[in-house]
Amino acid sequence: MSNPLDNAQTADxxxxxxxxxxxxxxxxxxxxxxxxxxxxxxDLIVEKAAVAKTSLYRHFRTKDDLIAAxxxxxxxxxxxxxxxxxxxxxxxxxAELEAHLHWIGxxxxxxxYRGCPQLNVAAEFPDADHPxxxxxxxxxxxMRRRLQxxxxxxxxxxxxxxxxxxxxxxxxxxxxxxxxSSGEAIPLLQASARALxxxxxxxxxxx
Amino acid sequence: MSNPLDNAQTADxxxxxxxxxxxxxxxxxxxxxxxxxxxxxxDLIVEKAAVAKTSLYRHFRTKDDLIAAxxxxxxxxxxxxxxxxxxxxxxxxxAELEAHLHWIGxxxxxxxYRGCPQLNVAAEFPDADHPxxxxxxxxxxxMRRRLQxxxxxxxxxxxxxxxxxxxxxxxxxxxxxxxxSSGEAIPLLQASARALxxxxxxxxxxx
DNA sequence: CCCAGACGATACAGACCTGTATGTTTCGTA
DNA sequence: TACGAAACATACAGGTCTGTATCGTCTGGG
Numbered sequence: 073m074s075n076p077l078d079n080a081q082t083a084d085x086x087x088x089x090x091x092x093x094x095x096x097x098x099x100x101x102x103x104x105x106x107x108x109x110x111x112x113x114x115d116l117i118v119e120k121a122a123v124a125k126t127s128l129y130r131h132f133r134t135k136d137d138l139i140a141a142x143x144x145x146x147x148x149x150x151x152x153x154x155x156x157x158x159x160x161x162x163x164x165x166x167a168e169l170e171a172h173l174h175w176i177g178x179x180x181x182x183x184x185y186r187g188c189p190q191l192n193v194a195a196e197f198p199d200a201d202h203p204x205x206x207x208x209x210x211x212x213x214x215m216r217r218r219l220q221x222x223x224x225x226x227x228x229x230x231x232x233x234x235x236x237x238x239x240x241x242x243x244x245x246x247x248x249x250x251x252x253s254s255g256e257a258i259p260l261l262q263a264s265a266r267a268l269x270x271x272x273x274x275x276x277x278x279x
Numbered sequence: 280m281s282n283p284l285d286n287a288q289t290a291d292x293x294x295x296x297x298x299x300x301x302x303x304x305x306x307x308x309x310x311x312x313x314x315x316x317x318x319x320x321x322d323l324i325v326e327k328a329a330v331a332k333t334s335l336y337r338h339f340r341t342k343d344d345l346i347a348a349x350x351x352x353x354x355x356x357x358x359x360x361x362x363x364x365x366x367x368x369x370x371x372x373x374a375e376l377e378a379h380l381h382w383i384g385x386x387x388x389x390x391x392y393r394g395c396p397q398l399n400v401a402a403e404f405p406d407a408d409h410p411x412x413x414x415x416x417x418x419x420x421x422m423r424r425r426l427q428x429x430x431x432x433x434x435x436x437x438x439x440x441x442x443x444x445x446x447x448x449x450x451x452x453x454x455x456x457x458x459x460s461s462g463e464a465i466p467l468l469q470a471s472a473r474a475l476x477x478x479x480x481x482x483x484x485x486x
Numbered sequence: 487c488c489c490a491g492a493c494g495a496t497a498c499a500g501a502c503c504t505g506t507a508t509g510t511t512t513c514g515t516a
Numbered sequence: 517t518a519c520g521a522a523a524c525a526t527a528c529a530g531g532t533c534t535g536t537a538t539c540g541t542c543t544g545g546g
Contacts, residue, residue: 092523108405110317113503124524125505135504186405191454195402198315198393212458236463237471244451247398251419256443264444267478268471299493320533331494332535342534 093131095121101142105189109139109196109204139193140203146189147211154218165225166269173242173265177258180245188246215239228272237268300338302328308349312396316346316403316411346400347410353396354418361425372432373476380449380472384465387452395453422446435479444475 099121103112114135118125132138157175161168179185186192190208197205219238223231241264245257252260306328310319321342325332339345364382368375386392393399397415404412426445430438448471452464459467 106405108317108403110403111405114505115503124526126507126525127523129505130522187402192402194457195394195399195454196315196317198313198318209457212455216458233467233470236459236467237474239458240448240451240455240467240471242451243455244447244449247402247454248419248447248450250401250416251423251446252443260440260443260447263440264447264471264475267444267474270478271474321535322533331496333495333537334493336535337492 092123092127096123096128096131097138097141097145100138101145104139104142105146105186105192106184109142109193114138136203140207143190143193143204143207143211147207147214150211151214165222169222169226169238169265169269170262173261174258176242177245177261180249180252180257181255185249187249188243191243191246212239212243215242223272226269226273228269229275230272234268234272238265241265241268299330299334303330303335303338304345304348304352307345308352311346311349312353312393312399313391316349316400321345343410347414350397350400350411350414350418354414354421357418358421372429376429376433376445376472376476377469380468381465383449384452384468387456387459387464388462392456394456395450398450398453419446419450422449430479433476433480435476436482437479441475441479445472448472448475 096117100112100117103117103120114125114128117138118128121128128138132141153175154172157171158168161171190211193204194208199205200209216235216239219242220231220235223234223238226234228234241261245252245261249257303324307319307324310324310327321332321335324345325335328335335345339348360382361379364378365375368378397418400411401415406412407416423442423446426449427438427442430441430445433441435441448468452459452468456464
């Protein structure tokens, strides 16, 4: 029963359950991100993924669940990058923060960047009880939690405050691509962060 | 049948074109903001505004035009507040910036705050050619333009850079209400701005 | 007093939406 | 080879969406 090769027999053999699920989720993610969630119907997803509609609904109970899975996938991808960058700067929180802002700013400046998926979905679905909103909330809390970890390693007096400030900054970059000229996000983010960190550190030495 | 209040002919005589138009726009704006644009159909607007659907389409060619008018209305309201605050601090750009961040942060912290309408619509409609997106773009450009005006009066070396940083910060506050605790936006915004301004001013005195 | 124009009420066209139901095909495994 | 699970194909139910068409009513200015 539990053959490790059960799934992914060759390169991409359609008919394998996990392969179909992944294909649906990957296709839906791309479409959701590009066109917005409400603008994309399940029929389009099914067509682009070359999958039967029944298969979609076998792996995802409802469209809302698929949306939540989309955000979950983006969440994991995001922290995957984060962890990789963090690992390269274990000993130096200043360099780590700088590096995070670099790759985030690079993403923001990409040609067809469409904003943070979590924030976009939150804008599309006001109901806080929506399953996808739960994922988005956890994602944003995790962002602030990790920033606070860096702030603590920076030994500022109020790491929570600095983390909040950096959160505003990063979320602001996510939604400001419309008004930012190409390549502007990175220096803007880094210069702002330097000012915030520097000020927070000065406060440490003053009563 | 012949209810004397059927059309409420006393205080605000309906039947006047401008009155019907305003009622449609005000109703649509409230619904759009609360529930999202795509989630609100014209039938609901018509019902809540107590107006015939033909009247809606007489004053607004399409729903897209109504959405653009919604953002235009929000834009005018926003700059109305801004101008009023700016007028009270004509001589002191530091105090003006502080005051702007105060009322913006106050808005962000309100119980049912749902984010910046311009950013929400931009998230819902990826197509940059959408009429409403034009309004949103002009709004965000105007925001940065005004911030640059303040930065110039602060006599920092690179007012454009400071304006960009403050833009990120403010837009970040607009979308971060989900992760901000009540009343946190104002101090976070003001402390960040102070750090950014202070750093930008120090750069002025250094080669 | 008359009439153009704004409004209301309603029905409808045509498209799209999510989700289900039904039947067939494929394929690994027992 | 026979079985069961999963995928495919297709049709459809039931609702919603935008926008239009039709027709009756009210109102204000000439």
